[in-house]
Amino acid sequence: MNTKQETKEKLCAFYASDYHFEMISLPYIDKKINEKDEVIILTENNLENTIQTLLSNMNLKEKRKEEILNINWEANDLEKFKKIKNEVENQKNIVIFIKGKENYIKNINKNIEKWTENAKNLKIIDCYDIEEVGENMDNVMNQYNKILNTSGEKEIKKI
Secondary structure, eight states, X not given: OOOOOSSEEEEEEEXXXXXXXXXHHHXXXXXXXXXXXXXXXXXXXXXXXXXXXXXXXXXXXXXXXXXXHTSOOSSOHHHHHHHHHHHHHTTOOEEEEEEEOXXXXXXXXXXXXHHTTTOOSEEEEEEEEHHHHGGGHHHHHTTOSEEEETTEEEEOOOO
C-alpha cells in the first residue's frame, strides 16, 4: 500500500466495534463539518443503525445530528466513489474514512488512487479492525505517520 503520497495525507485508526469506530471518528467528523470539509465513509458494512443509535444518546444540537446523519453511512462504495470524483473535480477538501478488514482497505485504497489521481486536498483515514490486525498492529502503524483517536490526529512516534 502506498502511504507516502504527495497530494494525499494518510492516517490510520483502530476500532473494536462499529460503535467504537463511530465514537472515535465523531469528534473529528464534527470538526471537519465545521471546517466545511466533505466527509465520506467507505465501509464494508452498513453503519446507519449504529450511528443513529449513538447520536440519539449524544448531547448535540439537532442540526449537527442531521448533518452527521446526512453523511452516507451505508455500504455503497460505487455511489461514494462517484461523489469523491465529483468533489475532487470541484476541488473541495475531502476526508475519507475507509473502515473494514485489511483486504477491504487495501482494495479501496487502490480504487481511490484511480479515482483521485490529480486530487490535492484529500485526507484518507484507514480504519482497521483491531481484532483482525491484533499482533500486527505495529506493522500496520509503521505504514503511517499519524493516527486518529478521540482527541484527534496524533503523530506516531517511531521506536
